[in-house]
Amino acid sequence: MSKGITSRSEDYSQWYNDLVVKADLAEHSAVRGCMVIKPYGYGIWERMQAILDKRFKETGHSNAYFPLFIPKSFFSKEASHVEGFATECAVVTHYRLKNDGTGQIVVDEDAKLEEELIVRPTSETIIWNTYRGWIESYRDLPILVNQWANVVRWEMRTRLFLRTAEFLWQEGHTAHATEQEAIEEAERMLEVYAEFVEGTLGLPVVRGRKTENERFAGAVDTYCIEALMQDGKALQAGTSHFLGQNFAKAFDVKFTSKEGKLEHVWATSWGVSTRLMGALIMAHSDDQGLVLPPKLAPIQVVIVPIFRTEEEKQAIDNYVDNLMKELKAVDVTVKYDDRDTQRPGFKFAEWELKGVPLRIALGSRDMQNGTVELARRDNQTKETVSQEGLATHVVQLLDEIQNTIYQKALSYRTEHTTEVNSYDEFKEVLESKGGFVSCHWDGTVETEKRVKEETKATIRCIPLDAKEEAGTCIFTGKPSTHRVLFAKAY
Amino acid sequence: MSKGITSRSEDYSQWYNDLVVKADLAEHSAVRGCMVIKPYGYGIWERMQAILDKRFKETGHSNAYFPLFIPKSFFSKEASHVEGFATECAVVTHYRLKNDGTGQIVVDEDAKLEEELIVRPTSETIIWNTYRGWIESYRDLPILVNQWANVVRWEMRTRLFLRTAEFLWQEGHTAHATEQEAIEEAERMLEVYAEFVEGTLGLPVVRGRKTENERFAGAVDTYCIEALMQDGKALQAGTSHFLGQNFAKAFDVKFTSKEGKLEHVWATSWGVSTRLMGALIMAHSDDQGLVLPPKLAPIQVVIVPIFRTEEEKQAIDNYVDNLMKELKAVDVTVKYDDRDTQRPGFKFAEWELKGVPLRIALGSRDMQNGTVELARRDNQTKETVSQEGLATHVVQLLDEIQNTIYQKALSYRTEHTTEVNSYDEFKEVLESKGGFVSCHWDGTVETEKRVKEETKATIRCIPLDAKEEAGTCIFTGKPSTHRVLFAKAY
Known part of the structure; x- marks a missing residue:
C-alpha cells in the first residue's frame, strides 16, 4: 500500500x-x-x-x-476563572427550533433562555x-x-x-x-x-x-x-x-x-x-507510521500468513488457531490477518502504519522448520525464532518493546535538555536544537513575557527536583536561586 | 437513622x-x-x-x-427526524462571552455563529x-x-x-x-x-x-x-x-x-x-429503600461489627480481615463498616436504604460460636450460619438473590398481564390493576390515538412472539390477526 x-x-x-x-x-x-x-x-x-x-x-x-451546561452567572463568581474561559466558550441561548412555515428550520425566538448556558470548558x-x-x-x-x-x-x-x-x-x-x-x-x-x-x-x-x-x-x-x-x-x-x-x-x-x-x-x-x-x-512514531507502546496498542500482535495453495493456508490456519489461544491466555491482544483480498506486503505496510508493536509472519518453510518470523515495529528488527515457547517469548518481547520505546524517548530528552547561562546561548540552543533549556530566571512575569515575545519560548515549569543553585537571570541579570525549564511548546 | x-x-x-x-x-x-x-x-x-x-x-x-454539536442544517435532511427532535433541543448561537465594561459578563454579539449548532439529541x-x-x-x-x-x-x-x-x-x-x-x-x-x-x-x-x-x-x-x-x-x-x-x-x-x-x-x-x-x-425497591440485584450493586456485602470493648473489636477486625480477603478473591465487592461514629442499628438502616444485597453482622457471641448473622436485603430474611465456608456460601447466596429478584418481578408481571376482549374490560383492568393489557387492535394510528386520549394507555409493543389469533379490535370491532400490549407508561 x-x-x-x-x-x-x-x-x-x-x-x-x-x-x-x-x-x-x-x-x-x-x-x-x-x-x-x-x-x-x-x-x-x-x-x-x-x-x-x-x-x-x-x-x-x-x-x-x-x-454539561453551566449557568452564565456561575462564571462571574471566581474572577480569574471567568477571565480564563469566557472568551472561548459555546453559549446556548435557545431551547427549540421550528419550521418557519416555508420548510426552513429556524431558531424559535419564543424559546429564548432567561439565562444563557455555557457548555462546560471545565467544571x-x-x-x-x-x-x-x-x-x-x-x-x-x-x-x-x-x-x-x-x-x-x-x-x-x-x-x-x-x-x-x-x-x-x-x-x-x-x-x-x-x-x-x-x-x-x-x-x-x-x-x-x-x-x-x-x-x-x-x-x-x-x-x-x-x-x-x-x-x-x-x-x-x-x-x-x-x-x-x-x-x-x-x-x-x-x-x-x-x-x-x-x-x-x-x-x-x-x-x-x-x-x-x-x-x-x-x-x-x-x-x-x-x-x-x-x-x-x-x-x-516515525516516517513509516505509528509506533505504539504495547500497553496501549489495540492490537499488540498481528499474524500474517504467507501461502500459495489452499493446503498451505490450511496448515498455517491450524497452527495459528492454537497460537492465538495461547496468546490470549496470557492477555496478549492478537489479530490474524488472513484477508485474501490483500498481499502480505500490503498487510505489512498497513500494520506498520498502524503501529502494531509485533508482527508474526509465517509461510510453508516456517511450518516445515517449526519457526516464525518476528518483526518489531519499534526498531524495525527481524528475527526467526522457534515456534516452541513462542507465546512466552512474545510476552517478553512486548515488555522489551515497551521499555525500548521509553528509553529511546528518554535519550532524546537527555540530548535535548541543555543548561545555558546567557541569553545568547539560550537563543542559540532554542534555534539550533530546541528542547528544554534550563536556565536562571528572575521570577517575574514581566521577564517571562518578554522572553516569550522575543523567542516564543515559555517557562514550561519549575521542576519539583530543581536544586538550589545561586545564579543570575539570563535576561535581566538579577539573582536567582534555581533553574527553570524553558521551551517552545504545543 | x-x-x-x-x-x-x-x-x-x-x-x-x-x-x-x-x-x-x-x-x-x-x-x-x-x-x-x-x-x-x-x-x-x-x-x-x-x-x-x-x-x-x-x-x-x-x-x-x-x-457533541450538530449543524442545524443537518436536521432538515431527514424529514421525520427533524420533526421528532427540533422542538426540544439546546441551540448554541455564540462562541464567546465578554465583560461589558461594568464587570457584567454578557454574550459577545460579535461572536455569533454563522450557522447555529444543536447539542446532539441523538447522532x-x-x-x-x-x-x-x-x-x-x-x-x-x-x-x-x-x-x-x-x-x-x-x-x-x-x-x-x-x-x-x-x-x-x-x-x-x-x-x-x-x-x-x-x-x-x-x-x-x-x-x-x-x-x-x-x-x-x-x-x-x-x-x-x-x-x-x-x-x-x-x-x-x-x-x-x-x-x-x-x-x-x-x-x-x-x-x-x-x-x-x-x-x-x-x-x-x-x-x-x-x-x-x-x-x-x-x-x-x-x-x-x-x-x-x-x-x-x-x-x-421497597419502602425501606433500594433493592439492588447483586450484579449491579457497587457494594454486594457489607460487614457490620457489634462490640462493646476495644478487645472485642480487635478480635472481630482480625476475623473480618481474613474474610474480606477470601471474598475479594472470589470477586465479591465487600465493605467493612467499622465507623465508630454510628451505632449498628443506624448502619443497618443505612445499608438497607442503599440496597446492599447482603449484610453480615457479627458480635462477640458469634466469635465464640464461630458464626455470623446474614441478612438478605431482597426478602428481609436472616439466618445464623457457620463462619466455615462462608465465602462460598456468600457467593451462592448472591446468585440466589439475583434470581429471587428476577422471579419476584416476573411474578408481578404475570399477575399484571391481562388478556381482555372488550373495551369495557380494557378500561376496567387499566383502572383496577394496571399492567399490560393484551388485546386486539385494528392496526390503525387513528384507533391508537383515540384509545390514548380516552384512557392514557398506549400500545407498548406488538410482541415478537405474538401468536396468530383471529379477533376483533376492542375499540372499532374491526378484524385483527394478533394481540398487542397496551399499558400506561413512563
Missing part, C-alpha cells in the same frame, strides 16, 4: 496530521474544530481510560457526573456549587470525585487531538478540610499522571510547577508534567491544581471543623485529556 | 424521588432539567456500562466518538454525514460502531433518571450492504438488551415492535423491550431501530456492491440510557 505520509524532516506538522488521518485515529468533522475519534484511535483512548481509572480508584476516588463552578449541598462538617470530607466527560473550548486554530474545540478528558475535583491535605492530593495526582505517562505511554516527563503566568485560571498553584516531542517542542501532558479556598469562597462552601469552627473548604482539580493521544503519536 | 422515605402506597411518585435522593443516587442540579449523578448512583451506571460494553464488543462492535445525522467519507465499496461494510455519550433533549417536565434534559447513553450506529443484514443487526442488539435487562437488572421484558405512531423519528421499524414497574406502568427499557436507507439517502451514502452496482447503505441504530437506572430503582 502507498502510505502517503509526509516525512518528519520535510514537514513535521504535516507528518503528524497525515499520521492521525491515515492510521485511522481521528478526522475533522463537519463541525468547525470538532473531531471524530475513529474506532482505532478510540481503542487507544479506551486503554488510557481503563488504566487511569483503575489508578484513580486505587487512590480512593469515585466517578460521578455533573451537568469547577458547577461542581463547587453542588458541593455546597454535600458538605456540612469535617465528617463529609474529603470528597474525592472524578468525572469522565466532554468539554468545549472554542479554539480558533485547531489540530486533531492537540487542540480541538471539543475534547474528551477526566477532571478530578476534591474537597478537603485542610490546606496541607489538599496540597498532598494535588501532588499525589501529579505523581499518578507522571507514572502513567512514563509507564504506559512510554514517555518521560518533568514534574514541575507552573509560573504565575501559566497557572490555571483560579488556581493557587498548578503542578504539571511536561514531555518533549521529536521536533524539540514541549507538550504539557497533565496538570494538577491546588485551588486553595478560591472556589469554596466563590460558592460559599464551608464546613464545621473538628474544633467546631466554620471554615472554607480546600480544593484541588486535576485532568488529562485526549491531548495525550497527540503526545503519544508525536513522541514515538 | 430516619430515612424519611414516603411509602409506595401513599405516593408512588414521591417514593421514587425520595429513594433517588436519600440513597445518594442523583439530585437535581442548578441547571433546569439536568441532574447530578452522585458517586453511588454512578457506580451502578458504571457496572451497567461495563457489562453492556463487553457484550457490544463480543458482538463485533467498536467504540468511537462523534461531535444519526452527524454520524451518517461522517460515514459518507468512510464507505466506498462493500468491502468497507459492515460498520459496527457504538458511542458512549451525553445527549440533550429539552424536556419540559423532568424526573431524575427517567426524563432529564441531559442524559447519558450509548448509541450504536451500524451500516450494512443489505436490508436483511441490517434487520438482523437490529434484532441481534434487541436481544443483547433483553438479555442484559433480564440477566443483570433482574427485570423481565417483553420483546416487541413499536407501532407506526410510537416509532423513532426516521426509523422504518423500531424494536423495543418493555418492562413493568411496581405501580403497573410500563417503561421502555431499550430500543433498536431498523432505519432502512433513510439516513443513507438523506446524507447521500452509497457503496459499490459486489456486483458493481452503486446502492444506498442500510442502517440501524440502538440505544439504552441512564433511564435504565430509573427502571432498576422502581422495579425492585
Whole structure:
C-alpha cells in the first residue's frame, strides 16, 4: 500500500496530521474544530481510560457526573476563572427550533433562555456549587470525585487531538478540610499522571510547577508534567491544581471543623485529556507510521500468513488457531490477518502504519522448520525464532518493546535538555536544537513575557527536583536561586 | 437513622424521588432539567456500562466518538427526524462571552455563529454525514460502531433518571450492504438488551415492535423491550431501530456492491440510557429503600461489627480481615463498616436504604460460636450460619438473590398481564390493576390515538412472539390477526 505520509524532516506538522488521518485515529468533522475519534484511535483512548481509572480508584476516588451546561452567572463568581474561559466558550441561548412555515428550520425566538448556558470548558463552578449541598462538617470530607466527560473550548486554530474545540478528558475535583491535605492530593495526582505517562505511554516527563503566568485560571498553584516531542517542542501532558479556598469562597462552601469552627473548604482539580493521544503519536512514531507502546496498542500482535495453495493456508490456519489461544491466555491482544483480498506486503505496510508493536509472519518453510518470523515495529528488527515457547517469548518481547520505546524517548530528552547561562546561548540552543533549556530566571512575569515575545519560548515549569543553585537571570541579570525549564511548546 | 422515605402506597411518585435522593443516587442540579449523578448512583451506571460494553464488543462492535454539536442544517435532511427532535433541543448561537465594561459578563454579539449548532439529541445525522467519507465499496461494510455519550433533549417536565434534559447513553450506529443484514443487526442488539435487562437488572421484558405512531423519528421499524414497574406502568427499557436507507439517502451514502452496482447503505441504530437506572430503582425497591440485584450493586456485602470493648473489636477486625480477603478473591465487592461514629442499628438502616444485597453482622457471641448473622436485603430474611465456608456460601447466596429478584418481578408481571376482549374490560383492568393489557387492535394510528386520549394507555409493543389469533379490535370491532400490549407508561 502507498502510505502517503509526509516525512518528519520535510514537514513535521504535516507528518503528524497525515499520521492521525491515515492510521485511522481521528478526522475533522463537519463541525468547525470538532473531531471524530475513529474506532482505532478510540481503542487507544479506551486503554488510557481503563488504566487511569483503575489508578484513580486505587487512590480512593469515585466517578460521578455533573451537568454539561453551566449557568452564565456561575462564571462571574471566581474572577480569574471567568477571565480564563469566557472568551472561548459555546453559549446556548435557545431551547427549540421550528419550521418557519416555508420548510426552513429556524431558531424559535419564543424559546429564548432567561439565562444563557455555557457548555462546560471545565467544571469547577458547577461542581463547587453542588458541593455546597454535600458538605456540612469535617465528617463529609474529603470528597474525592472524578468525572469522565466532554468539554468545549472554542479554539480558533485547531489540530486533531492537540487542540480541538471539543475534547474528551477526566477532571478530578476534591474537597478537603485542610490546606496541607489538599496540597498532598494535588501532588499525589501529579505523581499518578507522571507514572502513567512514563509507564504506559512510554514517555518521560518533568514534574514541575507552573509560573504565575501559566497557572490555571483560579488556581493557587498548578503542578504539571511536561514531555518533549521529536521536533524539540514541549507538550504539557497533565496538570494538577491546588485551588486553595478560591472556589469554596466563590460558592460559599464551608464546613464545621473538628474544633467546631466554620471554615472554607480546600480544593484541588486535576485532568488529562485526549491531548495525550497527540503526545503519544508525536513522541514515538516515525516516517513509516505509528509506533505504539504495547500497553496501549489495540492490537499488540498481528499474524500474517504467507501461502500459495489452499493446503498451505490450511496448515498455517491450524497452527495459528492454537497460537492465538495461547496468546490470549496470557492477555496478549492478537489479530490474524488472513484477508485474501490483500498481499502480505500490503498487510505489512498497513500494520506498520498502524503501529502494531509485533508482527508474526509465517509461510510453508516456517511450518516445515517449526519457526516464525518476528518483526518489531519499534526498531524495525527481524528475527526467526522457534515456534516452541513462542507465546512466552512474545510476552517478553512486548515488555522489551515497551521499555525500548521509553528509553529511546528518554535519550532524546537527555540530548535535548541543555543548561545555558546567557541569553545568547539560550537563543542559540532554542534555534539550533530546541528542547528544554534550563536556565536562571528572575521570577517575574514581566521577564517571562518578554522572553516569550522575543523567542516564543515559555517557562514550561519549575521542576519539583530543581536544586538550589545561586545564579543570575539570563535576561535581566538579577539573582536567582534555581533553574527553570524553558521551551517552545504545543 | 430516619430515612424519611414516603411509602409506595401513599405516593408512588414521591417514593421514587425520595429513594433517588436519600440513597445518594442523583439530585437535581442548578441547571433546569439536568441532574447530578452522585458517586453511588454512578457506580451502578458504571457496572451497567461495563457489562453492556463487553457484550457490544463480543458482538463485533467498536467504540468511537462523534461531535457533541450538530449543524442545524443537518436536521432538515431527514424529514421525520427533524420533526421528532427540533422542538426540544439546546441551540448554541455564540462562541464567546465578554465583560461589558461594568464587570457584567454578557454574550459577545460579535461572536455569533454563522450557522447555529444543536447539542446532539441523538447522532444519526452527524454520524451518517461522517460515514459518507468512510464507505466506498462493500468491502468497507459492515460498520459496527457504538458511542458512549451525553445527549440533550429539552424536556419540559423532568424526573431524575427517567426524563432529564441531559442524559447519558450509548448509541450504536451500524451500516450494512443489505436490508436483511441490517434487520438482523437490529434484532441481534434487541436481544443483547433483553438479555442484559433480564440477566443483570433482574427485570423481565417483553420483546416487541413499536407501532407506526410510537416509532423513532426516521426509523422504518423500531424494536423495543418493555418492562413493568411496581405501580403497573410500563417503561421502555431499550430500543433498536431498523432505519432502512433513510439516513443513507438523506446524507447521500452509497457503496459499490459486489456486483458493481452503486446502492444506498442500510442502517440501524440502538440505544439504552441512564433511564435504565430509573427502571432498576422502581422495579425492585421497597419502602425501606433500594433493592439492588447483586450484579449491579457497587457494594454486594457489607460487614457490620457489634462490640462493646476495644478487645472485642480487635478480635472481630482480625476475623473480618481474613474474610474480606477470601471474598475479594472470589470477586465479591465487600465493605467493612467499622465507623465508630454510628451505632449498628443506624448502619443497618443505612445499608438497607442503599440496597446492599447482603449484610453480615457479627458480635462477640458469634466469635465464640464461630458464626455470623446474614441478612438478605431482597426478602428481609436472616439466618445464623457457620463462619466455615462462608465465602462460598456468600457467593451462592448472591446468585440466589439475583434470581429471587428476577422471579419476584416476573411474578408481578404475570399477575399484571391481562388478556381482555372488550373495551369495557380494557378500561376496567387499566383502572383496577394496571399492567399490560393484551388485546386486539385494528392496526390503525387513528384507533391508537383515540384509545390514548380516552384512557392514557398506549400500545407498548406488538410482541415478537405474538401468536396468530383471529379477533376483533376492542375499540372499532374491526378484524385483527394478533394481540398487542397496551399499558400506561413512563
